[in-house]
Amino acid sequence: MTGVIVTTINLTAIYALVALGISLTWAGLGFLNMSAGVMYAGAAYGAWLVSTEISTNVVVVLLGGILTGIVFGALVCLTVFLPLDGKPNWEIRTITATLALSFVGVNIYQWKFGPQFKQFEPLFSWLPQFRLGDALVKSTVTGTVIATAVVVTIVLIYIGSSRIGLGVRALTQSAEGAALVGINRRTAAFAILGVSGAFVGLAAVLLGQTFFVEPNSGYVPLIKGLIVALLGGLGSLRGAVIAAFMVALCEALTLQYFGGAWVLITLFLLISIVLIIRPRGVAGVLETTRA
Amino acid sequence: MPKRSADLVHYAVLAVVFLIALAVPFVFGTLSILGSMTVFLLLLSWSISWRQGDKVSSDGKPDRSSWLFWAMAGVIAIVIPIIAGTPFLLATMVAFFIYLTWNTMWGLVLGTAGLQSFATVAVAGIAGYAAAYMTIDIANSNAAAAGAECSGNRLLGLPVVDWWLAIPIAAVVGLVVGFLISLPAIRLRGIYFALLTIGLVELCRAYTGQDKCNLGGAQGLFGASSFIPSEMMGSATGYRYAYAAAVLLAIVTLLIYWKVNYGRLGLLLRTARESEPVAEVLGVDVVRARMWVFLISSSMLGVAGGFYVSYYKSISPNFFNFSTVLLLFAMVVIGGLNSPRGILIGTMLLMFVDRRFVDVSPPEARFIFIGLLLLVVTLLASGGLVSVPDQLRHRLMSKGKRGSGPSAGLPEEVGAIAQEANMPPGSRPGTG
Numbered sequence: 001m002t003g004v005i006v007t008t009i010n011l012t013a014i015y016a017l018v019a020l021g022i023s024l025t026w027a028g029l030g031f032l033n034m035s036a037g038v039m040y041a042g043a044a045y046g047a048w049l050v051s052t053e054i055s056t057n058v059v060v061v062l063l064g065g066i067l068t069g070i071v072f073g074a075l076v077c078l079t080v081f082l083p084l085d086g087k088p089n090w091e092i093r094t095i096t097a098t099l100a101l102s103f104v105g106v107n108i109y110q111w112k113f114g115p116q117f118k119q120f121e122p123l124f125s126w127l128p129q130f131r132l133g134d135a136l137v138k139s140t141v142t143g144t145v146i147a148t149a150v151v152v153t154i155v156l157i158y159i160g161s162s163r164i165g166l167g168v169r170a171l172t173q174s175a176e177g178a179a180l181v182g183i184n185r186r187t188a189a190f191a192i193l194g195v196s197g198a199f200v201g202l203a204a205v206l207l208g209q210t211f212f213v214e215p216n217s218g219y220v221p222l223i224k225g226l227i228v229a230l231l232g233g234l235g236s237l238r239g240a241v242i243a244a245f246m247v248a249l250c251e252a253l254t255l256q257y258f259g260g261a262w263v264l265i266t267l268f269l270l271i272s273i274v275l276i277i278r279p280r281g282v283a284g285v286l287e288t289t290r291a
Numbered sequence: 292m293p294k295r296s297a298d299l300v301h302y303a304v305l306a307v308v309f310l311i312a313l314a315v316p317f318v319f320g321t322l323s324i325l326g327s328m329t330v331f332l333l334l335l336s337w338s339i340s341w342r343q344g345d346k347v348s349s350d351g352k353p354d355r356s357s358w359l360f361w362a363m364a365g366v367i368a369i370v371i372p373i374i375a376g377t378p379f380l381l382a383t384m385v386a387f388f389i390y391l392t393w394n395t396m397w398g399l400v401l402g403t404a405g406l407q408s409f410a411t412v413a414v415a416g417i418a419g420y421a422a423a424y425m426t427i428d429i430a431n432s433n434a435a436a437a438g439a440e441c442s443g444n445r446l447l448g449l450p451v452v453d454w455w456l457a458i459p460i461a462a463v464v465g466l467v468v469g470f471l472i473s474l475p476a477i478r479l480r481g482i483y484f485a486l487l488t489i490g491l492v493e494l495c496r497a498y499t500g501q502d503k504c505n506l507g508g509a510q511g512l513f514g515a516s517s518f519i520p521s522e523m524m525g526s527a528t529g530y531r532y533a534y535a536a537a538v539l540l541a542i543v544t545l546l547i548y549w550k551v552n553y554g555r556l557g558l559l560l561r562t563a564r565e566s567e568p569v570a571e572v573l574g575v576d577v578v579r580a581r582m583w584v585f586l587i588s589s590s591m592l593g594v595a596g597g598f599y600v601s602y603y604k605s606i607s608p609n610f611f612n613f614s615t616v617l618l619l620f621a622m623v624v625i626g627g628l629n630s631p632r633g634i635l636i637g638t639m640l641l642m643f644v645d646r647r648f649v650d651v652s653p654p655e656a657r658f659i660f661i662g663l664l665l666l667v668v669t670l671l672a673s674g675g676l677v678s679v680p681d682q683l684r685h686r687l688m689s690k691g692k693r694g695s696g697p698s699a700g701l702p703e704e705v706g707a708i709a710q711e712a713n714m715p716p717g718s719r720p721g722t723g
Contacts, residue, residue, distance in 0.1 A: 032482050083670045091481070095407070096624050096669045103617050104662035111655035219613060223493060230486050264497045268490050272475070275487065279478045 002133035004252045010141045011248035012241075013148040017203035018225030019232060019240040020152075021196030027172040027235030028192040031094035035076055036200055037222030038105030043069040043201030044213040045109060048118045058123045062147060062205055069201020073193035076101065081189050102218075109215035117212035124209070144206045151202050155195055164191045172235065200225075227271055232281050239283025246270070246282075301338065308334055309363070313374065321375035322383065325643040328367050329636060333676060335360055336632045341680040360632055368538055372531055381530040385602060387642045388537035392544040392595040394623045394634050396588035402628035403552050404584045405564030407481055409616055410488035411592060413495050414468050416610045418461040418593030420499065420506060422600045425449065425457045426516035429507060446505060454516040458597035465593015466586055473585035477578050489616070496611035511607025518601045533602060540598055544591055548631055556583055614658075618645070621665045627675025636676060 018036060025033045033039075046068025051061045080097045084090060124143030129136060159165035167188040170178040179185065203221065204213075211217065228247050232239030247267065254266045274282070308331050315327035339360060372381060397411040428451050445451075452460070472491070476484055499506050506512060518536060523529035551557055559580040563570040570577055600606050609615075622641045627633025641661060648657040672679050 026482075032485075079666070079670075088673045092401075092407070092624065092628070093669050093673070095485070096620070097666055099617060099620065100662045100665040100669060103614075103621075104659050104666065107655040107658040107662065111653050111659070223490065226486050227490065230483055234482065261497070261501050264490075264494055268494045271487065271490065275479055275483060276475060279480070279483065281483075 002135040004249075004256050006132065006135050006137055006141055007252040007255065008245070008248045010144055011251055012245045013144050014203050014207050014221075015224055015228045015247055016241050016244035017148060017152075017199045017206075018221050019228035019244055020237060021199040022225050022229040023232065023234055023237060023240045024168075024172070024192055025196050026229070028168055029081060029171075029189055030175070031081070031090070032098070032226075032234075033076065033193075033196065034095055034098040034222070035080075035101040035105065036196075036225055037218030038102040039069060039072040039076070039197055039200045039218070040204045040221045041109055041213070041215060041218035042072045042105065043197070044204035044208050044217060045113060045118070046071075047201070047205045047208065048120060048213055051121055056121045056123075058126075058143075061120070061123055062202065065201040065205035065208075066151070066198045067201070069197035069199070069204065070194045071197070072201075073195070073197025074190060076197075077189050077193040081193065082186065085185070085189075102222075106215050106218070113215065115214060117214050119212055120205070120208045122209065123205070140209045144209070147202065147206060151198070155198065159195070164188065168192055168195075224267075227267065230281055231271055231274055233278075233283040234281065236281070236283040239281055242282050246274075301342075305335060305338065313370070316375045321377045321380040322643070322647055324371060324375045324380070325383070325387070325639060326647065328371075329639040329643055332360070332364065332367070332632075332639070333636050335363060336636065336677050337680050340677065341684070357632065364635065368541075372534055376527070376531065378527060378530045381534045383642070383646050385530075385533050385537040387638065388541040389595055389599050389602070390619065390622060390642065391541050391635065391638045392598075393592060394619060394638050395544050395548045395631060396591045396595075397619065397623050398628050398631070398634045399548060399551055399584055399588045401623060402630075403557050403564070404560040404581060406476055406581065406584075407485035408472070408476070408488045409485055409620070410472050410491055411619060412611060412616050413488070413492045414465050414472070414589045414592045415596035415599070416492075416495055416499075416606070417468050417596070418465040419596035419600045419606045419610065420512065421464040421593075422454075422457040422461040422597035423512040423515045423606050424505065425452050425460050426454060426600075427451070427512050427514055429505065429512060452516075454518045454597075454601040457516065458518075458594060458601060461597025461600070462590045462593045465596065466590040469585045469589020469592070470582070472589070473582045476581055476585065492611050492613070492616055496608050499611065500608040507607075509608060511605060511609075512600075513605035513607075515600050515604045515606075517604050518598075537598075537602075540595065544595075545631060547587065547591055551584065551587060552631070556580060560584055618661075621661060625665055625668050625675060627672075627677040629674060630677055633675045633677040640676075 018040065022033055022036055025031065043065045047061050047065030050064030054060060054064070076098065079101060080094060084093055084097065087093065122140070124139045127139035127142050129139050131137070159168055164187065167178065167183040168191050170181065170183050171185065171188050171192070175185075178188075200221075204218075207221065224247065228243045229240055230243075231246065232241070232243030247270070250266055250270050251263050254263050258266070312324070312327035312331040316322075316324040339357060371384060393411055393415055397408075400406050400408045400411075424446075428445070472488065475487055479487060499511070500509050502508065517524070519529045519533055523532055559570070559575050559577075562573065562575055563577045563580060567577060618641065622638045623634055624637070625641065626635065626637025644661055644664070645657065648660065651657055668676060673682055
């Protein structure tokens, strides 16, 4: 049972990261970033290149992943948000554009890196392993939790105290209100997509400790990130964390008692049930209060 | 220039383009006719909408002058097997008509009803699997291979049937799946529904890959009963037979689209799409209308799924790959998802690009090109390729009368609505 708890905590951290990126983009900019998967794979390749070409130091590799993620976030901002902002058919066009971007990205990875699996050197092997009840807490899990906590704290402080962060918060509250007090939507867009890229990039390096990196490796995190973001209620950061925990628990229990093949099936049942009971997600009050 | 002679010049130019398009396959090989005809139909569609001006909205009542477009599309469908009837091209065209069927029905849900459903591939695939299962005695052929794992019994003791019974069964399966999908659509909106349906496709892929005994696992089902008589199989006659059947399928689909989109149901769905509260106040039963569009489109998706299996004689979990969803989605949106013309042109265009560059090295270049094409069209054209003339006209209009806002010449309220429609969804009051 403690094994389930350890897996849950590990997965919660990673899913929450991807979902926070997606949720923040929705709340601040009003579009669903379907290219989060390609940002994820890109950051994983970036970090992998850093670890093979520059240094295997844990901080350098993590920074490599996060910075690549930020670059990808800026790219999405330049190619999707800025050209489409304020244009007709916004909803379907942003979905199409981000899907197109992910289609292009996956094929570029396939072309440049080939279909072979890339594996990271273990980053956290210097951390101690310890036992919790009858389960062994691997150093990767400890590292994941610490790294997530550090990065999320830094981002929260940045959003909470900087001037751009103030704009981002205003934008997530009300787009009209933010415009009225003179907040530049475009600057804030870069900040929002940068932060979401940083989260996704960190998640890519952390999950890269357990799974191989390949061109399509962003697809499953994208689907899970979307599931978590929607389950939590789009735009709610607290909801995203709660939903990440629910999804991780569901996955850990399924892994323990049914096996890996059943994970998607139980997850699908979970989201169907939650969304039918609460169509706006666990904490989805945002849209009703806005309207 | 007087109007009559301008018309004459106009039609002469189109006729010349058509003749050039006809000549292209003799120079560049048979497949190029798909590309040249795409260009011709796109030009024709542009000229029709440009000349129509603001008289008819982009989606609304059927535009009377579009008869020329559909007449030409029919002519092209007849001409292709005559002047470029190689087995390879005919096989490509059969695939094209199957895709066209799926895309048109998807357009009904995505465009007319405005529901962001990605379940198309799931419905077609489940129906296809059902058709394949009904015509293949998998239990017996697998029981030997998989050993004691599989019981060797068919589900519910179902009999093995021929294709002519399997396709109606696929339609019924599609109908049932469509009904099940429409249930959450009553409560879920927009993005939430999109996710649920993407998840459904992924679930189908995971499940079909797992079930070795009934669905053949990762290899899928093969050896289904084909509608092409066995003595014609692989011959030129067989391909022409399949072509004719696929054309028939596409015609039925387009008639259904026409009936729904331009009929009463389409009107109700568009009202509900634009504003649900308004539709409800007007007494529209939104839930009922949406359920109907799901039932109609899903049963046709099922027919096409059964047709697919009966033509290719196999189906595998790869059918549910996300890249299939993406390719079909690109076909629907690149031409313009609110008009049958746009869906036809988009499907033709991407079908041509997909097949023409199939042996380009590196193989990824083709997909990168398709992705970039989709991205560029999405960023520049507000409603797909066919909407370009309307967009241009609006731009020219607003340039000519600068100072009175983007919708110069319109009454004040209409201008306000047009401005509101330009806002991102999150900032629009009153819509959830």
